[in-house]
Amino acid sequence: MIEFRTKNGNMYAWDNEVGLFIPFSHAMRGVLNKISNHNPPSREEVIWQLKNEFPEEDVEFCYDWLNKWNRIKLKKPNYPEIHDPDKGDIEKYLLKRGFTQLLLGVTEDCNLRCKYCIYSDFYKHSRGYSEKYMNFFTAKKAIDNYFSLLEMGKRFNPLRRPTIGFYGGEPLLNFKLIEKCVNYIEQNYYKTMFVMTTNGCLLDEEKAKWLMKHDFMIIVSLDGPEQEHNRNRIYANGRGTFKDIMKNIRPIMKADYKKIYSLPVYDWRTDILKQEEFFNLKDIPQTMAVSQVSDYAGSEYYDQFTEEDRVAHFSKIEEGKIQYYQNLDHHRFKEKNTPFDALFGTAPGNELFGSISIFHSDPIRPFTSACIPGTKIFVDVDGIYHLCERVPYSFPIGNVDEGLNLDKIIKLIINYNKAMNKCEECKVSRKCNFCYQMFMTDCTISNSSEVCNEIETLRKNSFSSAFSIAEKFPDFIENSNPRHMNIKKYR
DSSP states (O other): OEEEEOTTOOEEEEETTTTEEEEOOHHHHHHHHHHTSSSOOOHHHHHHHTTTTSOHHHHHHHHHHHHHHHHHSOSSOSSOOOOOOOHHHHHHHHHHHOOOEEEEEOBSOOSBOOTTOTTSTTBTTSOOOOOOBOOHHHHHHHHHHHHHHHHHTTTTOTTOOOEEEEESSOGGGGHHHHHHHHHHHHHHSOOOEEEEEEOSTTOOHHHHHHHHHTTOEEEEOOOSSHHHHHHHOBBTTSOBOHHHHHHHHHHHHHTTOTTEEEOOEEOTTOOHHHHHHHHTSTTSOEESOOEEOOOOTTBOGGGGOOHHHHHHHHHHHHHHHHHHHTTHHHHHHOSSOOHHIIIIISHHHHHHHSOOOSSOOOTTSOSTTOOOTTSEEEEOTTSEEESOTTSOTTSOOEETTTEEOHHHHHHHHHHHHHHOTTGGGOTTGGGOOOOHHHHBOSSOBOOHHHHOTTHHHHHHHHHHHHHHHHHHOHHHHHHHOHHHHHHHHTO
C-alpha cells in the first residue's frame, strides 16, 4: 500500500492489489504492521500489544476490518501470466480496437524554431529538422492502406469512424498535399474526421476558409499573452509569432467556428496566472489541453532553469489552485475551457474516478499504459510507419508498400515487456499513465527500474492533492465527475 496524508491531516492509502483507495488511520498502520508478519499474532495479542498506543476499540475495529479486507483481495498475483503475442493476437486486437487514427507527417520542415520543440537540440533522441516533404504518391498509399484496414475491421467494430490528422513540422508548409488528400478521401471514401495541429503563422484567411469548409478540427499552438508566447515560440530569426497568429485566428473566431482549439504549453518560467487570464478572453479559442514542456526522452530543456525558477513555478501552481477553487461557481457555468480547467478541474476527478485496471485482461500488454502498436499509425515523409508522432524513428512498425509489419510489432512488445522490470513490484501500477515515449531512446528501450524511480512519490503527491481538494470542495468533485453524476441521478 501507499499511504498519504491530506492537508487536513486525514490519512488514506492506495491498495494497488485491489485498485481502491481506503481511509487509513495511525491505528490501522499499527495493526497492519503487526499482522503482516509470516506468523501474525491473534486478535487478542494485537490488542494487548497496542494497548498503550491506541484505544482498544480502534484496534479491534482496524483488526476486524483488515481481516475482511484481506479476504476480499484478489487471490491471483498482480499480473496474469504474460505470454509473448503471436500474429493472431495482434491482428485480433487491432481489428477490434486499433486503427483509431492515421497521422500523416506531411513535412519535417518548420517555419518556426520554438525553444522547447521536441525536434530542438534539447531533445537528443528526436529526429531534428529537415526540409523533407511527403508526396501524394506516398500519402495516397497510406490512406488506401488505412481504409483497407478499417474495412477488414468492420465486422468487429462497425461504428469506428476514420480519423486522419496532418502533422509536421508545420503541416501548412505542405498545404497543397493536404488539399489533394482531403479531396481524394471525400471522392473515394466515406465521412472522415480531419484534424490538424498548426502553429498558426501560415493560417491565412483563404486556408482557414478551406479548413472550415471541410470541417477540420483546428488545433493552434498558442501559449498565452504576447510576452509569454514570444518567449519560446519564435521564427528562426528570433522574432516572436504572437501577432501573426492572432491576426490569422481572428476570422475563424469571428465566424464562430466551434472546432478550433488552443494547445498551450508551460514551463517553470510561465506565469500561469496571466496565461489563464488570457485564455478567458472571448476572442481566444478554448483550451483543448495544457502541457508542461517534457523533461523526458533525454531532455536537457530544464538544465537552463534555476532552483529559484522551480520554487517560483510551484508557488504559482498553488496560487492558481486557490484562485480556481475559490471561484468554482464561475468555472462551472462559463462557456469555454481554459488552462486552469485542464490543470485543476479535471485532474482531481481523474485521479479519484479515472479508470483503473482491476484485472489486467490483456496478458500480451500488461505493463504501463502503452498501446498495442498500430492503435494509431504515424506515417513519416518517407512512408515509414511508426507507433505515434512522439517516439523516436528507431522503432518502425511497417511502411506504405508492405503495410503493418506484425513481426516488428511483436518484437517491440516483447522487448518492451522485458524492459518493464519494475512493474510487478510497483505500488501504483494500476494508476500508471506512462507509455513507450517515457522509455525509448535512439535504439533501445530503457528498463523501468531506471526511469520510474520517482513514480511512486509523484503519484503519492497527486493522491494527496486530489483528496485534499475532495475534502475541501466535495460538491465540485461530485458535480465534475460524469460517473458520479450518473450514480447520483439514480439513487
